[in-house]
Amino acid sequence: MNQFTGKVWVLGDDIDTDIIIPTDYLALPTVEDMKQYGFSPLRPDLASRIQEGDIIVAGKNFGCGSSREQAPEIIKALKVGCVIAKSYARIFFRNSINNGLLLIENSEIQDVVKEGDMLTVNPGEYLELNGKKYSISTLPDNLMDIINAGGLVKAMQKRNGVI
Amino acid sequence: MGMTIGEKIIARAAGVDVVKPNDIHTVTLDRMMSNDGTTHLTVDMYNNKLKHPRIADNKKVVFIMDHNVPAENPKTAEAHKKMRNFAREHDIALYEGQGICHQIMMEDYVCPGELIFGADSHTTTYGALGAFGTGVGCTDFLYAMTTGTSWVMVPETLRFNLHGKLPEGVYARDLILTIIGDIGANGANYKIMEFAGDGAHNLTIDERIVLCNLTVEAGAKAGIVEPDEKVVEYCESHGRQAVHMFKSDEDASFAKVYEYDLSKIKPVVVRPDFVDNFDTLEAVRKEKIKIDEAFVGSCNNGRIEDLRIAAEVVKGRQVHPNVRFLIAPASQAVYIQALEEGIITTLMKAGAMVMNTNCSVCWGSCQGVIGKNEVLISTGTRNFKGRAGDPSSKVYMANAATCAASAVKGYICGPEDL
Numbered sequence: 001m002n003q004f005t006g007k008v009w010v011l012g013d014d015i016d017t018d019i020i021i022p023t024d025y026l027a028l029p030t031v032e033d034m035k036q037y038g039f040s041p042l043r044p045d046l047a048s049r050i051q052e053g054d055i056i057v058a059g060k061n062f063g064c065g066s067s068r069e070q071a072p073e074i075i076k077a078l079k080v081g082c083v084i085a086k087s088y089a090r091i092f093f094r095n096s097i098n099n100g101l102l103l104i105e106n107s108e109i110q111d112v113v114k115e116g117d118m119l120t121v122n123p124g125e126y127l128e129l130n131g132k133k134y135s136i137s138t139l140p141d142n143l144m145d146i147i148n149a150g151g152l153v154k155a156m157q158k159r160n161g162v163i
Numbered sequence: 164m165g166m167t168i169g170e171k172i173i174a175r176a177a178g179v180d181v182v183k184p185n186d187i188h189t190v191t192l193d194r195m196m197s198n199d200g201t202t203h204l205t206v207d208m209y210n211n212k213l214k215h216p217r218i219a220d221n222k223k224v225v226f227i228m229d230h231n232v233p234a235e236n237p238k239t240a241e242a243h244k245k246m247r248n249f250a251r252e253h254d255i256a257l258y259e260g261q262g263i264c265h266q267i268m269m270e271d272y273v274c275p276g277e278l279i280f281g282a283d284s285h286t287t288t289y290g291a292l293g294a295f296g297t298g299v300g301c302t303d304f305l306y307a308m309t310t311g312t313s314w315v316m317v318p319e320t321l322r323f324n325l326h327g328k329l330p331e332g333v334y335a336r337d338l339i340l341t342i343i344g345d346i347g348a349n350g351a352n353y354k355i356m357e358f359a360g361d362g363a364h365n366l367t368i369d370e371r372i373v374l375c376n377l378t379v380e381a382g383a384k385a386g387i388v389e390p391d392e393k394v395v396e397y398c399e400s401h402g403r404q405a406v407h408m409f410k411s412d413e414d415a416s417f418a419k420v421y422e423y424d425l426s427k428i429k430p431v432v433v434r435p436d437f438v439d440n441f442d443t444l445e446a447v448r449k450e451k452i453k454i455d456e457a458f459v460g461s462c463n464n465g466r467i468e469d470l471r472i473a474a475e476v477v478k479g480r481q482v483h484p485n486v487r488f489l490i491a492p493a494s495q496a497v498y499i500q501a502l503e504e505g506i507i508t509t510l511m512k513a514g515a516m517v518m519n520t521n522c523s524v525c526w527g528s529c530q531g532v533i534g535k536n537e538v539l540i541s542t543g544t545r546n547f548k549g550r551a552g553d554p555s556s557k558v559y560m561a562n563a564a565t566c567a568a569s570a571v572k573g574y575i576c577g578p579e580d581l
Contacts, residue, residue, distance in 0.1 A: 014349075022549055064349065069301045089352060094300065098300060
């Protein structure tokens with residue numbers, strides 16, 4: 001995955017799946033119909049302001065709560081470049097990988113970044129903000145393969161053809 | 164080095180002798196459960212995205228409709244139709260209206276030592292019978308259903324040694340909400356919460372369900388109570404054999420060990436909007452927080468023991484005129500038992516609305532949704548912002564006795580305030 005730069009939206013700790021997409025909108029037919037309601041309980045205007053390639057930066061335990069896969073799907077549908085958080089809840093983490101959404105763990109950037117800043121992401125290597133670099137860890141190869149293929153189903157079809 | 168219960172279950176499912184934390188293994192699943200929250204999405208992917216659609220073993224798959232049952236609008240009716248037709252076409256066990264998915268799984272399927280995937284976060288419930296249940300999304304579920312396998316990373320285990328007995332008027336729900344308050348909403352992220360000690364064995368199976376069910380609210384991958392005679396009895400009384408009764412080895416390695424004296428636990432009220440926003444009933448009752456709705460039900464607290472507690476509190480009393488008191492038994496079996504014990508009559512005479520068995524108010528979609536600035540006190544699983552309705556509404560979490568007492572008084576209080 002290549003280096004990219006995006007505008008930052010800053011969120012707090014414990015951003016749960018019901019904030020990412022409230023239950024009420026899950027009955028809508030497609031993720032495209034749902035995406036305008038992303039993050040609406042917390043920031044009703046956020047989904048309409050996010051532009052392709054923007055970056056969401058958050059605190060600890062991002063994606064806690066329900067197993068609803070529409071949560072990472074919506075972030076992907078909003079064309080967010082990646083999410084950077086201090087930590088992730090595990091079901092959300094797996095669901096994001098399975099949908100080809102890049103998640104980066106970093107404990108420092110949320111404390112220093114301001115909303116609207118431009119942040120450069122070099123996947124597996126570093127984040128760059130205002131000329132300063134912040135190191136990030138690499139996901140295991142098998143998980144990066146899934147992300148690069150665009151999700152679990154596509155990756156498995158490529159790899160062994162069993163599904 | 165010895166292994167913990169969770170490690171032994173993964174080793175068995177992976178067909179290896181030993182596993183250790185952070186190893187990644189391919190496992191064969193014992194069972195897979197999906198409910199109407201996401202099954203229609205799984206069916207769409209199965210039909211449209213797979214090149215070789217097949218089901219590895221349809222006898223291991225269970226579909227349960229519980230989130231929007233019966234359908235409340237044409238959209239969910241269509242989603243249900245899709246789920247129903249797929250189950251019929253592939254000869255998959257289908258439940259519709261018989262109970263909340265986790266309660267059905269406990270009553271009809273779960274055995275100790277099994278590794279079970281459920282397309283629902285509260286699949287951790289199955290640890291009450293010594294099984295490893297974990298929640299997954301619909302893509303993971305699809306892959307598991309298609310291949311019969313998945314990959315898991317072996318989590319570290321947190322050990323909770325429980326001692327003694329809960330005092331009168333204090334329940335398993337207070338215990339697990341206390342633990343979540345102590346370790347935080349991500350305090351067990353990616354870990355197993357294992358419960359053992361005499362205090363764990365003193366708990367009934369229903370109480371162990373309450374405990375394991377909420378471990379996901381601390382981020383846990385699984386919650387497991389060390390299985391004992393009570394597990395064997397439960398399985399046998401439900402027509403099953405308990406075979407793999409795993410216990411942690413003496414020299415098993417735990418990431419951390421906690422000690423809890425159950426006699427010190429007090430009734431809890433968790434404030435909005437985070438599950439670890441812990442407070443005691445003792446402190447909260449002083450504020451006389453007005454409520455609009457009270458709810459007893461959900462996969463956490465809708466079993467016969469909880470309904471008995473609620474009925475005992477409201478017996479001979481009336482629900483406050485400004486409050487809706489909603490009850491949803493966790494399964495038809497629970498509902499029938501409550502009918503036979505006269506509990507439903509007591510609750511209804513007090514003015515409660517008793518609803519069909521489903522996820523109900525806890526799911527915030529099909530029943531008892533709350534409006535702008537309204538306040539709910541609930542035995543549900545979560546109090547996230549907007550979880551039960553409008554984003555400005557508030558959800559407090561408490562045990563069944565506190566919810567019932569609050570329904571009578573119209574503000575948050577305990578049974579001793581009546």
